[in-house]
Amino acid sequence: MDVEIKVTITAPDGTTHTDTIGKLTKGFETIGEIGLSIDESKTLLLNIQQKIVGAQCAASCAERASCQCCGLKLRCKARRQIRYRTVFGDVGVNSPRFYQCFCQDMSARTFSPLTELLPDHVAPELLWLETKWASLMSFGVTTDLLKDVLPINRKLSSDSIRRHLGRIATRMETDLADERFSFISTNAHQRAQLSNPEGPITVGIDGGYVRSRDVDQSHFEVTVGKSISTDRPSRYLGLVQSHDDKPKRRLHEVLKDQGWQENQMVTFMTDGGDTVIKMARHMAPASEHILDWFHITMRITVMQQYVKGLAHSNPEEAEAISRLLRQIKGFLWHGNLHDGRTIIGDLVIDLDEIETDYPSFKALRKSAAEFETYIANNANMIPNYAERRRYGERVSTGFVESTVNTVVGKRFNKRQQMRWSRRGAHLMLQTRTRTLDGTLRAKFEHWYSGMESSTENRMAA
Structure with a gap:
């Protein structure tokens, strides 16, 4: 026919x-x-x-x-x-x-x-497609995908897509307003006049590592976060702290996009790192800062693994130390900092008095001393985790651990041989986070009038 x-x-x-x-x-x-x-x-x-x-x-x-x-x-x-x-x-x-x-x-x-x-x-929708798919997978695979399903010029190269993504991410950076020390713009009386806010927002922030292309450094750190709102879609955050000069502004824009207002409760959950704490400080007046329970238990688990090895040569001492670790975990879980820090001090002293030929005992002592310092430095961020759990509130940033894997691992590390500059990784994080939380298209529609018209409206017209 x-x-x-x-x-x-x-x-x-x-x-x-x-x-x-x-x-x-x-x-x-x-x-x-x-x-x-x-x-x-x-x-x-x-x-x-x-x-x-x-x-x-x-x-x-x-x-x-x-x-x-x-x-x-x-x-x-x-x-x-x-x-x-x-x-x-x-x-x-x-x-x-x-x-x-x-x-x-x-x-x-x-x-x-x-x-x-x-x-x-270059058509805006082509830039959007290139940026979206290159943010999710390698530049080479993106090039092959577009050529397979669309009548794209066969001369299109992965370098062109990389340049286009960099240009879009740079424009996003240009749109970002200046950094500020504090983003609290109202006093207590003004906040009392605000309308009732939506549900609370939970922000989890953690770090990951990306392969560096610099010959003198194998990896560098990136900061990744996720903001979960009760009534609105979640948003992702990503940046390279050693490159970015607007980390607080970036976090503020994420909260603002979720409809945050200054009388709305925000819970910041972090790993206790100084750079992460500084980024969240002076961000929201109605806020609380909590040390992630996962990072506490992770350090205790490391010490418990050392104790299992110690049990082969010093079973009695190993049992005593294991008992102290269980007590420490119980006291911290219930927010009993006084007794918890006392037992941590006893643990450090007991480890100094034990004589053994266990080869990893020095590492156990070091871990206990670092844990004592870690808890002391973050004591004001340790709540009663058991009580929070009973009331259905978050106690761990497990959702951020998966975010690090989603944002960083799957694009930068896992099965990826590419090495990154700090600037290149930072720009990629801007487009990748917007792609993952579904806001990349809205950004293009803001830049290019006409893209926002739906297919149904155009066809009907």
Whole structure:
């Protein structure tokens, strides 16, 4: 059977013309012949795109061919063809250059309407697709995917996609306002006048490591967070602390996007690191800072593993130390800092008095001393975890551990051989976090008017 496909275009002056964009000969004897093939659909989409883009650019040039003030027809200096890259293929369009009218500012003698309309020569939706998929998987795989399903130019390279992603991320950075020491802008009386806030927000912040391309350093640290709101979608946060100079502003924008107001409760859960604590400090007046229970138990678990090895050579001492560790865990779980720190001190003293040939005993002593310092430094952030659990409140940033894996591990480390610069990793984190929490498209719609129109509305029109 033969199929002829046509498209009808209506010009701004009301005239219409119909063009044939494709003729197909299709069989119907086997399942492989039913419907359009990928190659056929690519050809049709490219042909449709060429007709539509050509008509739109011609209409735009025709409208600018006369002076916008006096209506005088402008002289054309020259014409050239430009290549506009779209989701459905590269389209060549004629680009005229006109002389400015004498009634206009003559700082520039000539102008090109299409240069003003298409400054980057790349469609916003193509940039969005490239940024989205390159944020989720490698640049090479992204290139292959786009070429497989869309009539993309076969010359498209992974380097082009990498440059486009960097340009989008840099624009995001430019949009970010300046850093501030404190983001509390109201006093207690003003906060009392605010409307009742939505449910509480829980923010978990942790760190991960990315392979460095610097020869003198194998890895560098990145900071990753997740903000969970009771009534709104969750948001991700990612940055390289050693590169970023706006960490607090970045966190503030995440909270603001979730509708946060200054009388709304925010719980910050961290691992006790200084850089993480500084980022969350002076962020929200109605806030609490809690040391993540996971990081406490992780340190105790490490010491328990050492004690299991000690039991082979000193079983009595190992049992006594194991008993102290269980007591420490119980006291800290119930928020009993006084007794907990007392037992930690006893543990450090007892370990100093034990004589053994256990090879990892020195590491056990070091872990106990570091744990004592860790609890002392973060004592003001240790609540009654048992009580919080009874009331259904979070006690651990397990959700952030999975966030580190989702944001950092799957794109930067696991099965990935690529090494990163601090700037490159930071820019990638900006687009990847927005892709994962679903806000990347909204950012493009904010930049490029017209992208926000839904397919249903356009088709209905």
